Amino acid sequence: MVKRKRERLMQITDVVLGLAAGVGIDLSSDGKTAYYVEWSIGELAKVEVATGLVKTVKTGLTYPQDVEVDWATGEIFVSERTGAVVQAGPGERTAKIVEPGGAPHQLALVKEPGKRYLYTVCFDSGRLIRINLATKAIKTITTGLGHPIGLVIDAAHKYAYVTEQDKSALTRIELASGNAKKLFSGLASPFFLAWTKNGKGIFCVQRDPANSLVQLNLGTPVTSTSIATGLAWRPSGVAPSGDNKLIYICADQRLQVISFNGPPVIKRPPPPFEVYSVQFNYRDGPAIPLKNHLTGTSIPLPEYVKSVRNEPSAYVSGALPHVKVVFRKLPGFSGGTYAIGATGSLGGVHRKNVSLVFNASGLSNAIDFEFMWPLPNTVERLKVLLEWNTRKTAVPSVPVVCGAATHKLFLVLAKPTAPWVAETPWVAALELACGWAAGAATSDVAASLITERYNGSGKVSYDTVSGSTFYGFSQYNLTQMLDRLNGGPGLGGKVNCTDSANTVSTLANLVGCDLWQSRMESGFQLNEMIAIGYNSWAVPFSGSFNYHEVAWKGACTQNDNIFDGCLKVDGDADPTSAPHTPLLPTNMLFGDCSAINYRLRLCPPGANGCAQCVPNPGMTRKRRPII
Amino acid sequence: MNTQYNSQEWAAETTRGRHLFNYNFRLLGREFKVWQLRKAEPMQEDAGGTEYVYLWQGQRDHEREMVRVTVKEQTSWRLAQKRLREQLNNCMRPDIPRGTGEYASLGDISFVSRDPQTGVPGAIFFTRGNVFLSVDSVGEGNIDVSEFAITLDRALSEPPARSARQKRPAGKHTAKMLKLKMGESRVVTKLQKPAPDGPWLKVIAPDGELSRRGDALSFTSLQAGEKAIDIYVTNPGDR
Numbered sequence: 134m135v136k137r138k139r140e141r142l143m144q145i146t147d148v149v150l151g152l153a154a155g156v157g158i159d160l161s162s163d164g165k166t167a168y169y170v171e172w173s174i175g176e177l178a179k180v181e182v183a184t185g186l187v188k189t190v191k192t193g194l195t196y197p198q199d200v201e202v203d204w205a206t207g208e209i210f211v212s213e214r215t216g217a218v219v220q221a222g223p224g225e226r227t228a229k230i231v232e233p234g235g236a237p238h239q240l241a242l243v244k245e246p247g248k249r250y251l252y253t254v255c256f257d258s259g260r261l262i263r264i265n266l267a268t269k270a271i272k273t274i275t276t277g278l279g280h281p282i283g284l285v286i287d288a289a290h291k292y293a294y295v296t297e298q299d300k301s302a303l304t305r306i307e308l309a310s311g312n313a314k315k316l317f318s319g320l321a322s323p324f325f326l327a328w329t330k331n332g333k334g335i336f337c338v339q340r341d342p343a344n345s346l347v348q349l350n351l352g353t354p355v356t357s358t359s360i361a362t363g364l365a366w367r368p369s370g371v372a373p374s375g376d377n378k379l380i381y382i383c384a385d386q387r388l389q390v391i392s393f394n395g396p397p398v399i400k401r402p403p404p405p406f407e408v409y410s411v412q413f414n415y416r417d418g419p420a421i422p423l424k425n426h427l428t429g430t431s432i433p434l435p436e437y438v439k440s441v442r443n444e445p446s447a448y449v450s451g452a453l454p455h456v457k458v459v460f461r462k463l464p465g466f467s468g469g470t471y472a473i474g475a476t477g478s479l480g481g482v483h484r485k486n487v488s489l490v491f492n493a494s495g496l497s498n499a500i501d502f503e504f505m506w507p508l509p510n511t512v513e514r515l516k517v518l519l520e521w522n523t524r525k526t527a528v529p530s531v532p533v534v535c536g537a538a539t540h541k542l543f544l545v546l547a548k549p550t551a552p553w554v555a556e557t558p559w560v561a562a563l564e565l566a567c568g569w570a571a572g573a574a575t576s577d578v579a580a581s582l583i584t585e586r587y588n589g590s591g592k593v594s595y596d597t598v599s600g601s602t603f604y605g606f607s608q609y610n611l612t613q614m615l616d617r618l619n620g621g622p623g624l625g626g627k628v629n630c631t632d633s634a635n636t637v638s639t640l641a642n643l644v645g646c647d648l649w650q651s652r653m654e655s656g657f658q659l660n661e662m663i664a665i666g667y668n669s670w671a672v673p674f675s676g677s678f679n680y681h682e683v684a685w686k687g688a689c690t691q692n693d694n695i696f697d698g699c700l701k702v703d704g705d706a707d708p709t710s711a712p713h714t715p716l717l718p719t720n721m722l723f724g725d726c727s728a729i730n731y732r733l734r735l736c737p738p739g740a741n742g743c744a745q746c747v748p749n750p751g752m753t754r755k756r757r758p759i760i
Numbered sequence: 761m762n763t764q765y766n767s768q769e770w771a772a773e774t775t776r777g778r779h780l781f782n783y784n785f786r787l788l789g790r791e792f793k794v795w796q797l798r799k800a801e802p803m804q805e806d807a808g809g810t811e812y813v814y815l816w817q818g819q820r821d822h823e824r825e826m827v828r829v830t831v832k833e834q835t836s837w838r839l840a841q842k843r844l845r846e847q848l849n850n851c852m853r854p855d856i857p858r859g860t861g862e863y864a865s866l867g868d869i870s871f872v873s874r875d876p877q878t879g880v881p882g883a884i885f886f887t888r889g890n891v892f893l894s895v896d897s898v899g900e901g902n903i904d905v906s907e908f909a910i911t912l913d914r915a916l917s918e919p920p921a922r923s924a925r926q927k928r929p930a931g932k933h934t935a936k937m938l939k940l941k942m943g944e945s946r947v948v949t950k951l952q953k954p955a956p957d958g959p960w961l962k963v964i965a966p967d968g969e970l971s972r973r974g975d976a977l978s979f980t981s982l983q984a985g986e987k988a989i990d991i992y993v994t995n996p997g998d999r
Contacts, residue, residue, distance in 0.1 A: 598882035598902055599873035600852025601894070603828065607804045622798050624813055625828045625898025629852050656854050673876075679854040760803070 146396035149388035151522030151532045157199030158370035158383035169383045170197035185399040186529035191221045201240035212237040239284040239325045254281035275311035283326035296323035317355040330377045338368045361391045386476040405466035408536025410435040412457040413446035421447040424557035445541035453507045457499035462491040470526045477518040480505035511574045513544040514567035543567045547645030551756040566640040580641040581719035587698040594666020596627035609635040611759040630682040633699035638684035651689035652682045652753035657745035660708045663701040689750035691723045702734035770869045777837040777868030780889030781970035783961040784954040787814045808834035826899030832892040836971040843892040875902035884909040888916040932993045940981040947976045962992040
């Protein structure tokens with residue numbers, strides 16, 4: 134990707150693709166070699182920046198934040214999110230130097246005669262500390278910083294300059310006294326820092342949504358100059374060359390270079406293979422089998438086959454998916470071991486080293502990859518990008534993209550309940566339910582959202598003529614209701630309470646709720662209400678219902694809560710008289726006739742009202758099968 | 761659940777419906793001029809067959825003018841009336857009134873529910889012989905559905921029009937003579953498996969009762985004697 138900014142001939146060029154949450158970077162003084170860390174997979178890599186050739190240096194780090202190299206000795210220091218500062222190299226050696234805790238972030242190496250100090254700021258504890266590399270003694274310079282992240286030390290070793298996330302600011306700290314002074318505020322998610330070539334300015338990375346680099350000029354007052362916008366998503370590390378003509382940025386998924394006199398030309402080899410298929414639902418895996426209800430057939434597997442199909446998958450929220458991936462050999466394949474991984478909108482998949490074997494058709498066996506992170510703990514309808522990349526592991530090599538696709542994932546809170554036990558969950562129903570309940574972390578919130586979205590859909594309205602059940606009372610014709618709610622004719626635009634209870638409970642149970650359809654009976658008087666599809670208060674049918682049906686929790690008794698997508702009741706202290714306050718009953722206690730809950734909001738007190746409106750779970754509590 | 765719907769009273773009122781039997785009755789889209797059949801949707805199924813919902817849309821305003829026709833064939837007029845009662849019990853409106861005046865002769869038993877604002881009959885529920893029907897206005901505006909109900913009732917209860925019967929391959933009329941003792945049952949005809957493109961069979965007896973057991977349509981005479989059973993077979997292309 135190349136972005137041009139006309140006025141300064143600034144260009145942004147990708148050097149390395151496929152980083153697994155790249156963070157800190159350190160560039161050699163000759164500007165040829167950089168080390169960077171990948172947070173998600175705990176790897177330290179080395180790149181020849183002119184060619185983009187990458188070699189993994191160290192694995193097994195624990196959420197590395199920054200890398201600092203003593204280029205004179207070859208020692209590499211890495212800060213880890215979990216609290217340690219380790220030495221990774223030279224060679225295979227990895228050793229913990231200290232464990233200050235508090236999530237050390239950017240590192241700054243300071244050399245004084247006979248001494249080497251490593252400074253770092255600790256994000257969680259708010260400390261600026263100095264580590265004596267010889268004695269491993271830790272000295273606290275200052276405390277109370279607001280989630281500090283970036284750090285540079287001036288050439289005179291008098292001041293530290295720190296970015297504080299809480300204050301969106303650059304703060305100067307006198308190393309001798311620990312006194313802190315805010316120099317500049319208004320930064321957008323400021324991250325790591327680096328000195329400009331003259332030492333009078335500081336480059337500061339701003340993370341999303343800015344995704345930019347600014348230069349903070351340390352005059353009086355401190356001013357800010359925009360260097361580059363449009364950096365790859367979530368940039369963290371910054372490493373300028375000695376002449377500042379090239380500035381390397383380590384972003385979440387790419388290592389980029391900002392150039393002003395033409396970018397380096399990275400020659401990417403052709404991909405040795407490409408992703409042929411990706412399978413989410415496999416035997417004993419966590420995916421929920423799905424069905425196309427219109428064809429009556431299961432969603433075909435693998436769900437994704439390049440240029441053939443791209444079907445969705447579904448999981449219980451919080452699951453850690455694995456995918457089975459088949460690759461197709463391309464002319465660039467030369468055998469050996471390849472590192473293969475994917476970046477993407479949920480962090481991609483874990484990179485792994487694989488020696489692929491292709492059959493006569495040019496296809497590999499299915500290779501298992503694990504998602505980088507568990508799925509969100511909420512109901513979601515996600516579009517998940519997986520951009521696959523690979524490089525040879527035996528020698529330094531340039532990572533190349535070997536496939537990309539966006540996959541649709543439905544997340545539900547728990548395994549679907551009836552009628553979705555006998556029936557395989559339908560894609561079209563998940564599409565609607567997960568969209569309506571998106572963001573819900575509990576079943577009550579999910580059911581409430583579905584009730585609200587159904588009631589406010591504008592696609593159906595109450596049958597004021599007879600209050601007939603139109604979408605089925607023996608079976609629920611969800612197929613036609615989906616058609617209606619998606620803009621088709623369905624079985625017409627009229628509904629009643631049974632249709633509404635069916636819709637709310639069936640869609641809620643699909644996302645892991647545990648609701649029933651159940652009735653209150655019979656022949657009871659009513660307060661004024663607003664029926665679905667209407668916006669005025671009225672009492673239907675000359676004042677009474679033959680019955681009413683809602684989506685109901687538990688045993689569907691007066692002690693259980695209901696969700697009523699069919700009507701809004703008066704939510705104020707006196708539901709029997711105007712003025713009224715519309716209230717859609719969601720997770721509302723059905724109640725008795727002594728306190729104002731759903732029952733007394735629906736019906737007036739008295740023998741023909743509340744007293745006649747009696748839950749009848751024994752005869753009516755059910756979950757209708759769907760057609 | 762409403763208990764005002766007295767099916768024993770209905771049975772006592774039912775005369776013509778006992779002598780009628782319709783089988784494999786389908787709406788094909790040509791029944792109602794200026795209305796377009798948008799879909800025919802199978803609903804639940806039981807021994808009597810599959811219940812169908814037909815959605816009709818007005819040609820001017822599809823969303824505003826929409827009529828839904830539910831047709832459920834049963835194996836007997838009693839089960840059709842049971843289905844009617846079931847339908848009424850799944851209406852939130854209590855005590856839907858019987859059809860009176862011009863609707864008094866509609867079906868064997870009919871109920872008419874009117875729009876509360878305009879008073880037009882927006883829903884009519886009735887049985888004719890072994891068939892339950894519900895006609896509902898389901899568009900944005902409630903419209904008068906009585907023309908639908910009357911047309912359907914005629915189609916089910918009257919012999920096919922001569923013009924239709926004389927087409928080739930015309931709806932075929934057979935008069936089957938049966939000599940029975942009082943209370944005796946006799947198979948009138950064997951029934952083919954119902955199919956959307958299969959023939960519609962309408963059987964009219966002079967008295968007694970028609971009902972289906974499995975694939976056989978039987979006639980039970982209430983009086984001894986020779987009975988002429990009219991059997992009308994109408995193919996989809998004839999209508």
